[in-house]
Amino acid sequence: xxxxxxxxxxxxxxxxxxxxxxxLGQFYGNPSSMYGFADMVNKKVQQARTQVADLxxxxxxxxxxxxxxxxxxxxxxxxxxxxxxxxxxxxxxAVEHPAIRNLCFHxxxxxxxxxxxxxxxxxxxxxxxxxxxxxxxxxxxISVMWANNETGVIFPIAEIAQKAxxxxxxxxxxxxxxxxxxxxxxxxxxVDMLSLSGHKIHAPKGIxxxxxxxxxxxxxxxxxxxxxxxxxxxxxxxASIIALGKACELAKAHLPLMDTQVRAIRDYLETRLLxxxxxxxxxxxxxxxxxxxxxIGFDAVEGESILMLMNQAGICASSGSxxxxxxxxxxxxxxxxxxxxxxxxxTIRFSLSHYNxxxxxxxIVQTLIPAIDKLRQxxxxxxxxxxx
Amino acid sequence: xxxxxxKVMEHFLKPRNVGELEGANAIGETGSLSCGDALKLYLxxxxxxxxxxxSFMTFGCASAVASSSALTEIIKGMTxxxxxxxxxxxxxxxxxxxxxxxxxxxxxGQAALKKAIANFRGIQILEKxxxxxxxxxDVTDLEIIDAVxxxxxxxxxxxxxxLKAGGGCGKCLDRIEEIVHKxxxxxxxxxxxx
Numbered sequence: 001x002x003x004x005x006x007x008x009x010x011x012x013x014x015x016x017x018x019x020x021x022x023x024l025g026q027f028y029g030n031p032s033s034m035y036g037f038a039d040m041v042n043k044k045v046q047q048a049r050t051q052v053a054d055l056x057x058x059x060x061x062x063x064x065x066x067x068x069x070x071x072x073x074x075x076x077x078x079x080x081x082x083x084x085x086x087x088x089x090x091x092x093x094a095v096e097h098p099a100i101r102n103l104c105f106h107x108x109x110x111x112x113x114x115x116x117x118x119x120x121x122x123x124x125x126x127x128x129x130x131x132x133x134x135x136x137x138x139x140x141x142i143s144v145m146w147a148n149n150e151t152g153v154i155f156p157i158a159e160i161a162q163k164a165x166x167x168x169x170x171x172x173x174x175x176x177x178x179x180x181x182x183x184x185x186x187x188x189x190x191v192d193m194l195s196l197s198g199h200k201i202h203a204p205k206g207i208x209x210x211x212x213x214x215x216x217x218x219x220x221x222x223x224x225x226x227x228x229x230x231x232x233x234x235x236x237x238x239a240s241i242i243a244l245g246k247a248c249e250l251a252k253a254h255l256p257l258m259d260t261q262v263r264a265i266r267d268y269l270e271t272r273l274l275x276x277x278x279x280x281x282x283x284x285x286x287x288x289x290x291x292x293x294x295x296i297g298f299d300a301v302e303g304e305s306i307l308m309l310m311n312q313a314g315i316c317a318s319s320g321s322x323x324x325x326x327x328x329x330x331x332x333x334x335x336x337x338x339x340x341x342x343x344x345x346x347t348i349r350f351s352l353s354h355y356n357x358x359x360x361x362x363x364i365v366q367t368l369i370p371a372i373d374k375l376r377q378x379x380x381x382x383x384x385x386x387x388x
Numbered sequence: 389x390x391x392x393x394x395k396v397m398e399h400f401l402k403p404r405n406v407g408e409l410e411g412a413n414a415i416g417e418t419g420s421l422s423c424g425d426a427l428k429l430y431l432x433x434x435x436x437x438x439x440x441x442x443s444f445m446t447f448g449c450a451s452a453v454a455s456s457s458a459l460t461e462i463i464k465g466m467t468x469x470x471x472x473x474x475x476x477x478x479x480x481x482x483x484x485x486x487x488x489x490x491x492x493x494x495x496x497g498q499a500a501l502k503k504a505i506a507n508f509r510g511i512q513i514l515e516k517x518x519x520x521x522x523x524x525x526d527v528t529d530l531e532i533i534d535a536v537x538x539x540x541x542x543x544x545x546x547x548x549x550x551l552k553a554g555g556g557c558g559k560c561l562d563r564i565e566e567i568v569h570k571x572x573x574x575x576x577x578x579x580x581x582x
Contacts, residue, residue: 301447303449305453309401342421380417
């Protein structure tokens with residue numbers, strides 16, 4: 001199997017599994033309990049908190065654990081609108097993950113909020129003019145992802161955070177895709193809240209993080225016991241937290257590798273595909289992109305068919321096509337970028353990890369050349385070597 | 389991951405009758421690049437209106453390819469009148485069933501066949517009767533009513549799965565819901581009188 005869908009989920013690192021197993025088995029104590037058996041688990045949880053904080057240059061006290069990136073996103077937006085109940089405007093982008101996008105649709109449709117979905121250009125870059133013009137005294141929160149999951153495009157978070165600060169507006173960023181791939185420094189960037197997800201950085205599924213800058217008037221999303229200093233109720237997912245801590249420690253150590261080795265392998269795949277297969281184009285700003293992501297469109301053929309042919313060869317990737325999105329539109333990200341339909345439906349996303357090799361890329365290319373050709377032979381939109 | 393039958397996978401990986409048919413005298417096209425689904429059906433029909441050969445070109449997912457392949461196998465040897473009776477359910481059954489979200493792929497097959505037959509007979513398919521409901525996918529209210537009545541559809545999701553209507557910009561979803569309710573209500577009352 002060749003796994004190139006790391007933006008969808010990642011393999012749990014062996015070191016991480018090893019780190020967490022004792023806390024699934026032998027050391028099952030509840031960190032809040034009043035005896036030594038539990039206290040040692042609590043100490044490991046706090047150690048994990050420090051490891052997570054280290055990855056993003058936060059203070060451990062500014063980290064709370066959640067069940068997933070989606071919960072972190074929901075908690076952040078809800079905290080902002082709770083802190084400013086009079087303010088009924090939200091600013092976000094047209095290319096957010098459904099955890100922010102659908103939440104904003106819900107608030108717009110059912111809770112009377114006005115939402116500005118800032119558009120992007122054809123390279124997926126934010127229209128900052130529109131964003132800044134939209135900021136007003138009625139804006140409760142601005143939420144902009146650090147990097148896009150489909151194209152890998154990276155947004156100017158520090159600049160936007162600074163502008164938000166000048167206007168006194170809370171700024172949240174969904175850094176689920178960026179964490180572990182590029183350096184993140186919350187102090188330098190000046191964000192108020194940041195979401196992170198375990199299963200994107202070789203930790204298990206079902207664990208996330210919300211960074212909350214000291215001083216932010218945060219009210220809990222999940223109300224229950226006093227865990228996380230009253231900021232998030234629910235007994236801590238101890239084993240997964242400990243796993244996440246280890247994963248963050250490893251992610252920090254691997255950042256240089258991401259920038260060199262992984263980037264080189266991704267670039268190699270991109271170059272070879274563009275050379276070997278005609279009528280093929282890359283989606284997104286290649287100057288400001290995560291080092292592991294490649295969104296590439298093959299004209300006149302359809303994404304699900306491409307994925308199924310790759311699956312026959314044991315290659316795992318994903319697509320922005322309608323058929324795979326579960327709806328009948330290609331992904332909203334490709335639509336927002338106005339990627340022409342002839343390549344939007346035939347877009348495949350490859351997202352690498354440091355486990356991928358150059359040899360694997362060769363296999364992908366060798367598989368895709370005949371696969372795309374087979375589908376183009378069948379396509380009414382392809383004739384004599386070009387789109388019709 | 390779509391739950392595809394073995395037959396669907398087979399027809400996708402080894403499709404029958406792919407390509408432009410030389411000497412085709414009937415062609416039916418449906419769908420578009422923007423839709424994400426398109427089918428061009430070629431027929432060679434003899435003087436007794438019997439389909440002696442058929443082929444297809446498809447842009448679409450595994451279901452679309454399989455549906456097209458299956459359709460060409462089903463209609464070879466049939467007269468146009470018999471072929472005109474083929475429904476999307478027949479295509480889906482031939483394939484051992486399709487996931488409900490993919491039923492519209494088989495509907496495309498039925499639509500292309502209808503156009504090919506009309507093309508052969510020199511009949512112009514007139515502007516569809518009824519009011520346009522879904523602009524993205526060109527579906528009228530009468531088509532929705534028809535689909536609800538004949539296929540046991542019960543909600544807007546079913547309608548979208550069958551006709552794609554409502555699956556684009558979503559503006560017509562409320563209207564579709566209205567039509568579904570009215571149609572189901574009229575079906576209930578008509579059988580209540582029995």
